[in-house]
Amino acid sequence: MAPLVGWHPHETWDWLSRSPLLGITLTLAAYAVGRWAHRRTGSPVLQPVLVAVVLVGGFLLATGVPYRDYLAGAGFIGFWLGPATVALALPLHHEWHLVRRAAVPVLTGVVAGALVSITAAVLVTRIAGGGRTLQLTMAPKAATTPVSIALSTQIGGLPALTAVLTILAGITGAVIGPWVLDRLGIRDPRARGLALGAASHGIGTSRALHEDRTEGAFSALSMGLTALATSILVPVVLLFL
Amino acid sequence: MSDLPVLKGVLVLLACQLAGEVVVRLLGLDVPGPVVGMVVFLVVLRLSRPRPSSSLVRGPAVLLDHLQLLFVPAGVGVIVYLHELRADALPLAAGLWLSWLLGLAVTGAVVASLARLGRK
Numbered sequence: 001m002a003p004l005v006g007w008h009p010h011e012t013w014d015w016l017s018r019s020p021l022l023g024i025t026l027t028l029a030a031y032a033v034g035r036w037a038h039r040r041t042g043s044p045v046l047q048p049v050l051v052a053v054v055l056v057g058g059f060l061l062a063t064g065v066p067y068r069d070y071l072a073g074a075g076f077i078g079f080w081l082g083p084a085t086v087a088l089a090l091p092l093h094h095e096w097h098l099v100r101r102a103a104v105p106v107l108t109g110v111v112a113g114a115l116v117s118i119t120a121a122v123l124v125t126r127i128a129g130g131g132r133t134l135q136l137t138m139a140p141k142a143a144t145t146p147v148s149i150a151l152s153t154q155i156g157g158l159p160a161l162t163a164v165l166t167i168l169a170g171i172t173g174a175v176i177g178p179w180v181l182d183r184l185g186i187r188d189p190r191a192r193g194l195a196l197g198a199a200s201h202g203i204g205t206s207r208a209l210h211e212d213r214t215e216g217a218f219s220a221l222s223m224g225l226t227a228l229a230t231s232i233l234v235p236v237v238l239l240f241l
Numbered sequence: 242m243s244d245l246p247v248l249k250g251v252l253v254l255l256a257c258q259l260a261g262e263v264v265v266r267l268l269g270l271d272v273p274g275p276v277v278g279m280v281v282f283l284v285v286l287r288l289s290r291p292r293p294s295s296s297l298v299r300g301p302a303v304l305l306d307h308l309q310l311l312f313v314p315a316g317v318g319v320i321v322y323l324h325e326l327r328a329d330a331l332p333l334a335a336g337l338w339l340s341w342l343l344g345l346a347v348t349g350a351v352v353a354s355l356a357r358l359g360r361k
Contacts (some may be wrong), residue, residue: 023314029330031310045274049309053316060320067321074314080304081311083254085275087260087301089283096287105355113348118272120340128331138336144345145315161320161325166332167316174309186349188356195349199341203329205309227276 009188017065023073032057047174049203053167064165081146084202089221091209102190102218110193110222113198114229117142118237133158139238141165143230144201144223151234166201173200189215197222250300257282 014020033055034048042231054073073079099106121138130138137157140148145166152162177196186192189212196204197219205223209216260293261278264270270277282301292295304311326333 002242019250027310027313031307031313034309047309049312049316052310052313053319056313056317060317069249070317074317077311078314078341082258082275082278084308085273085303086254086278086282088256089279089286089299090301090305092279092283093286093309098307102352102356105272108355109352111347113344113353116347117340117344120343121336124339125332125336128332128335130336134259134332134336135331138340139332141337142307142341145312146275148297150273161322163315164319164322165328165337166310167312167319168337169317170336172311172341173345178344179284180342181349184349187354190356191353195309196343198348199345202308206305209305209308224276224279227273229271231271 017063018069018072021074022065023070024076025068026053026056026059027074027077030059044179044207046096046176047171047203047207049167050171052174053171068132081144081202083180085144085146085224088202088205088224091213091217091220095214096213099191099217099221105190106194106221106225109194110198110225110229111233113143113222114226114233115194115237117199118230118234119241122237124196135241136238137161138165140230140234141199142199143170145175147227147231153239155234168201170200170203173204174179177204177207178211190218193220194220194222197224198226201226246294246299247303248300249296250298251304252300253285254278254282254304256302257285270313347360 025161030052031048033185034051035047036050038048060067067106067126118139121141122135124197125135135156139151139155140151142149142164145163148162148166149159173196177200181195186195193215198210205219207217208219258275258278260281262274264277265272265274288299289297
């Protein structure tokens with residue numbers, strides 16, 4: 001007769017490392033730690049997304065769980081980026097009276113920003129010694145992740161690396177964006193929000209929403225318009241570069 | 242049942258994204274579905290002018306509060322590319338941060354100067 005209770009650490013780990021439960025729990029726990037650290041220290045460097053990526057990444061490297069197994073669960077969390085993008089209409093609605101009056105500066109700023117971002121991404125990567133694939137991977141990185149990934153696929157870059165670069169651009173904006181804007185003497189909350197959304201998409205917008213209502217609304221607007229402008233401009237700019 | 246408004250609000254967001262994704266595919270547009278969904282939701286908000294206690298406000302507010310969480314899974318992909326990132330560290334770092342800085346500065350400066358002109 002088989003014993004009632006046994007000890008099966010290997011089978012248990014085999015099951016757990018492939019289970020969606022691990023990826024979801026790990027991601028939420030790491031994010032909770034990130035929020036706690038951010039609140040506790042008030043440091044802009046400790047953005048919850050940055051803390052969580054380091055913690056989860058470190059866990060996967062230490063345990064050898066492959067990234068695609070992690071995504072089996074974490075993919076459910078990434079899915080909500082779509083509805084969250086839709087939700088950005090809310091701050092836009094709240095500040096609509098300001099948005100409507102600023103239509104010309106907004107459109108000019110976003111188009112100029114997207115052109116400069118794409119051109120500089122390709123040229124600087126090339127001058128610093130990056131091959132064509134890397135240049136194409138870098139080109140769409142200012143647009144928010146679902147868009148930059150789709151564009152990277154379309155033009156022949158490495159979509160997963162584009163996703164990583166996009167997130168890094170976002171984290172950079174959340175960590176030092178407002179500080180850089182202070183140094184540049186840009187104080188108008190509308191200009192600050194548009195700049196953050198144009199360079200650092202949703203992650204920059206999450207910082208802008210915490211800074212100021214108007215800044216957050218313009219950042220959300222900028223993120224949406226930059227996604228549109230980048231989709232249209234990347235293929236055009238690449239004709240010339 | 243106090244969480245029902247949040248549930249309803251999230252349902253509206255999903256419906257707007259669904260509408261966006263379907264429209265984009267039906268018309269063969271080169272625009273991301275969620276961005277069209279955002280426009281759809283903005284129209285809904287402009288027409289209905291919901292109160293702060295409404296599901297149309299409380300559902301989206303929950304997602305926006307935790308926006309950074311949603312980027313974590315894609316960000317963790319960095320570990321898959323550690324090797325490439327190390328081999329091409331210079332072009333990747335220079336390309337990423339210089340173009341980030343230029344995009345931020347140009348957008349901010351253009352909007353700030355145009356907005357100043359508009360006020361005069």
